Amino acid sequence: MPNPVLLVQSLVELADNLVDDFDVVDLLSLLSERCVGALDVTAAGVMLAVPSGALEVIASSSEAMRTLEVFQVQSDEGPCLDAYRTGKQVVNLDLAATGTRWPRFSALAAAKGFHAAHSFPLRLRRRVIGALNLLRSDPGSLQEADIAAAQALADIATIAIIQHQISIDAQTLNTQLSAALNTRIVIEQAKGKIAQATDSDMEQAFRRLRSHARNHNLRLADLASRIADGAIGPSSLDRPTPE
Amino acid sequence: MPAERYLRILNLLAGTDGSNAPRLCAVAAEVTATSGAGVMLLADGRPQASLCTTNDVSALIEDIQYTLGEGPCVDAHRSGRVVSEPDLGASELPWVEFSRRAAGAGVQAVFGYPIRLGTVRLGALNLYRDRPGALSDDQHANALVVADLAARAILDSQANAPPGAIGIHVEEGFDLWAVVHQAAGMISVQLDVPIADALVRLRAHAFATDRLVAEVARDVIDRRFRLGTEK
Structure with missing residues (x-):
């Protein structure tokens, strides 16, 4: 049976980690412990x-667990891989009886003193992002309440990780958008300065800006920025070369 | 059911995969039974570009906020909360100047919905009515869905943009206000002041003469008007 006090504490602790700025490895280490x-x-x-689809070991509660997880990835067999690939729970697998399903993994796990393996997909609807592996050294089955609690802990971690990824992607795109908009603004400002200083229209001003940037091997945005902030005088640019 | 609401609104946008910006604003007005809608991008609390507007009045609502730096979109963006002013004629409004000018164009109720994804703030959706009246719960829920879809459309557009460039739909909306930055550059040379000061002078003049900053900017660029020479 799950320890109800510790379980509730763990759920609260995991939820408490779902702030803007959390670390995925920290969260999953907490989940394992x-x-x-x-x-x-x-x-x-x-x-x-990882993006290629391969699994990577992120967290382990013990060194023996870590060894077994790495082994699963390297030997391409084991409960964690099955849970990840099928998106379904793999529970109460008696390692003494799984010699044909995962011959190498079962032997190694038994050698390390484990009797049963359980694995839970980290899944949100159809998307599976990984798996939570649990091992027991005592013989006997995991109870329904433990299975439900393990899946609940896995679900919270999954939601946190997916939200985190969406947030990082959105932040990156928004930063790119802001930077691109600022570049455009600075170019328009530089055009205005050049147009005024050389008594030309915006089209001519832009040609002058672009032509000078090319002649001097400068990035258009950098040149525009230096004109806008006054470091380069708007009337000092090269005359545009005919196109 | 939120999922059904999403599906219904996505169906209205059907065939446009959210990338058809004008359709997004039209659907926003439709599902909220408002007179018009607009989507604007903001950064650091200031309007930067317009994604779409359904008519001249919603374009004006964006222009006023661009000129004055105040209004429902600016507040929704800054606070991250929905802003609702169902009766612009009522007293004690937070934005005196915005309300005066919007009311002059026949606007009687305005609503601002933040466009954000998690903690990432992108802009705001504005809705207006030519008669007073709050949004119903259903219309409010629809507006939230449209704001969410707008956030995804903006990010999708940016995800498909070449490095350093603005997503195509935002590019179109940026052009509206490009003249303001060009004019600020000209004024900066004319008055020998930094561009930031030139921009302040330009906005102040638009405010004082009850005009839109983009209109004044156009006059500056066409050499019909020069700051410092006004009576």
Whole structure:
């Protein structure tokens, strides 16, 4: 049975990490540690898929767990990979009886003193981003309440990671948009200065700006910025070369 | 059901995959039963570009805010909250000058919805009515969905832009106010002041003469008007 006090504490702690600026590795390390405390398991670990689709070990509650997780990735077999690939829970697998399903993993896990393996997909609707691995050294099945609690912890971590990724992507795009808009503004300002200083229209002013930038191997945005802030006089530019 | 609401509004946008900016504003006005809608981008609390407007009045609502730096979109963007003024004729409005000029164009109610994704603030959706009246709960929920779709459309547009460039739909909206920056450059040379000061002078003149900053800017560029020579 899950320890109800520790479970609630873990849920609150995970939720408390869902602030703007959290670290995915910290969150998943916390998840692994809390699984061991709150649930009836011996070790826990989390793997996440990288953009290529391959799994990477992100967090482990113990060194033995870490070794087993790395082994799963390298040997391409084990409960974590199955949970990730199918998007379904893999629970109460008696390692003594899984010799044909995961021959190498089962042997290594048994050698490290584990009797049962459980894995939960990190899944939001159809999207699976990784898996939570739980191992038990005691024989016997994980109870329904432990299974439900493990999936709940995995779900919270999943939502946090997906939201975090969306937020980072949006932030990056917004920064690019702002920078691009600022560049455009500075170019318009420089055109205005050149137009006034050389008694020309905006089209002619822009040709002069572009021509000078090319002749002197300058980026248009950099040249415009130096004209706008007064570092380069607007009447000192080269005459435009005919096109 | 929120999912059904999304689907319904996405259906109205059908075939445009959110990239058809004018359609986005038209749908915004339609699903909120308002007289018009506009989507503007803001940064550091100031309007930067317009994504779409449905008619001259919604364009004016954006222009006034661009000129004055105040209004429902500016507030929605800064606070991250929905701004609702269902009766511009009522006293105690937060933006005296905005309200006066908007009311002069027949606007009687305005609403500002922040356009954001998580903590990333992109701009605001403005809705107006030519008669007083609050949005119903249903219309309000629709406006929230449109604002969310607008955020995705803006980011999608930027995701498809070449490095250093502005997404195509934003580019079109930026052109509206390009004249203001050109004029600021000219005024900066005319008065021998930094561009920031020139921009302040330009806005102040537009404010004092009850005109839009883009109109005054156009006159400066066409050499019909020169700051410092006004009576």
